[in-house]
Amino acid sequence: MTRPRILVVGAGFAGVECVRRLERKLSPGEADITLVTPFAYQLYLPLLPQVASGVLTPQSIALSLRRSEKYRTRIIPGGAIGVDLKAKVCVIRMITDKIVNERYDYIVLTPGSVTRTFDIPGLTEHAFGMKTLAEAAYIRDHVISQLDLADASQDPAERAARLQFVVVGGGYAGTETAACLQRLTHAAVKRYPRLDPGLIKWHLIDIAPRLMPELGEKLGRSAQEVLRRRGIEVSLGVSIEKAGPEEVTFTDGRVIPTRTLIWTAGVVASPLIATLGAETVKGRLAVTPEMCLPGSDGVFALGDAAAVPDLAKGDGAVCPPTAQHAMRQGRRAADNIIAALRNQPMQPYVHKDLGLVVDLGGKDAVSKPLGVELHGLPAQVVARGYHWGALRTNVAKTRVMTNWLLNAVAGDDFVRTGFQARKPAKLKDFEFTDAYLTPEQVREHVEQTLPRPA
Template sequence: MARPRILVVGAGFAGVECVRRLERRLTPGEAEIALVTPFSYQLYLPLLPQVAGGVLPPQAVAVSLRRSSRYRTRIVPGGAIGVDPDAKVCVIRKITGETVYERYDLIVLAPGSITRTFDIPGLVDQAHGMKTLAEAAYLRDHVIAQLDLADASDDPEERASRLRFVVVGGGYAGTETATYLQRLTDAAIRRYPRLDPALIKWHLIDVADRVMPELGESLGESTLRILRRRGIEVSLGVSVAEAGPESLRLTDGRVLPCRTLIWTAGVAPSPLVGTLGAETVKGRLAVAPDMSLPGFDGVFAIGDSAAVPNLVEGDGAVCPTTAQHALRQGKACAANIIRRLRGQPLQPYRHRDLGLVVDLGETDGVSKPVGLELRGLPAQAVARGYHVMAMRTQVSKARVLTNWLLNATAGDDFVRIGFLSGQQATLRDFEYTNAYLTREQIREHSALLAAGVSGGAGAT
């Protein structure tokens, strides 16, 4: 009898944790395990602002899947672009561009999220995101390039637009991104004698009435004071009305000269969710407490693309899209898959949120672990300690610690490596949001597979 095929889509916190638990708890004869991911690493997303700010190199936050697995899982190098739950087929576009098909008996959907955008003129063409390793590396190059170009120009208007940097989104990602990149430009400007440091303007804006609302009012006010002390202008209650190549128009009527718009105003579930035709909650798959998808045999969903009921809070609440929930959902989902394979009842997911930690660079931080409010260096120490413990391998822990020490003792470097030099890389380019199939296209692919038509050299 053939072994059941378990297909895990996505190598984020949820997907990798699920695979690791399946590898540990299942015997080789119980199931085949495959993981669909375009990259051979798990991205430690919370430290991306430090990559953009030059504190950490990209490889420090890219944890090798080959190191962290037990070599039983087959890695499919590509992205899932559609799922046919009736035929139990996942359509995958490999990194070569060819389309292949993976049959499954059980599938775990953990494709994560993409940057949430709105119908704002010019936004998707001008904004830079902070969701991928390539975006962080590109953004660092781009910011340093603006300093170089401003230094080479004698045009006051060009200098003003190149030296104003706007970050939209006052949550975790936007606040850390603004502080780490402001720290980078503050250190770099000393190397540009032709530029007045006062010309550099960092601006954080958010439509909400306070920054870091996840931390509560008191720590939010502390964060606001840190930002303003660091010279970052904060505008609340406003957003972008129109984005152009050299300026921004805000909803309060102001027009800002600006050639760097960083968009971190929330996330949206992966477009893969829409290919199933299942019920959703704010775009996330509406799963049962045991993380199975009602009405879809053999389908589980976890992480940012799943609205997992929060049984601790109750009243219809769903789990927030945080790393700690994704990790624990991955473990719990793997346990339920094993129970299903062994004919045991599934168990609901339940986890109490342990709080949030925020590292703002230098000696600044605000954290709220298990309800305890911390500020300054103690908050930063807790944040960095948590990140090191959460890293997947000893090699990744050593890389992060070593680079923190190197940056603290040797300072910053401002080398622009020329990543995608001369190309205005957009959110679509980095996050592949146009790659997904419609439900009709998925059914066509399933029909081809049923007729015995190959989808490429790696088709199954």
């Protein structure tokens, strides 16, 4: 008999934790494990704003999946673009652009999420995202290049426009991005004696009435006060009406001359979920507390792409798309797959949220560990301690701690790497959301490519 084939889609927190658990608990003869991912690393997303601001190097938060020789999981370098649940086939676009079929007995869907966009004129053509390692590195280059270009310009209007920056999204990603990049420009402008530091203006806007409502009113106000004290203009109840190459129009009528629009207004489940034709909850795949897809044998879904019931909260709540839930869901899903292989009962996923941390750079942070509200240096210690402890490998922990210490002692160097040299790349160029198939295309492809029975 052939060994059962376990296919894990996605190398985020949920997918990697699932694979590692399977490797530790299954003997080599029990199952074959395969991981589908376009990049052979796990990205520690919560620290992405610190890469954009240069506090951390990109490789410090990209945890290689090929470092250890003892792992036996086969890695397929590509992205899943469709799943035929009936035929038990995953359609994969390799990084060579070749499309292949991968059969499975058990599939774990952890494709994560993509940036949520709206039908706003010019948004995808002119905005930057903050969801991938490439985007973070690119934004750092772009922001520093605006200082260089402003310094070189003889036009006062162009100079002022290049020194205005707009971040849309008052959640964790947007708030931390605005806070970290503002610190970068504030420090860098001191090295440009021809530039007036007063020209640098950061705008953080969000359609919601409060900044980071998950933190509660008191901590949200505290974070907002930190940003305003630094000179970041926070506008709530406001969004983008349209975006152009040289200006952004807000819904309150203001027109901001700028060359930098960073869009962090939430995420939606990967387009892969739409290829299944299954029931969803606000775009996320509806699953049982055991993270199984109802009516489909051997299909598990978790992380950002699945609406996993939050049994600790009850009242029909689903788990938020955070790293702490994704990691624990990955381990529980692995245990449930092993239980299914061994004809044992599965266990539901239950986890009580440990709290929230928001690193605003320097000594500024707000945190709510286990319901205790902190701000300032104590919150920063908790925030960085949590992130450091959550990093999966000792190599990553060493790199991140070294980066933090070096930045604290020596400051930043404001170096551009040259990514932003010629061809501009915006939000639409990084996430490849047009690569997925429709459910009908998936079925047609599988029927045409699978061998017919004799």
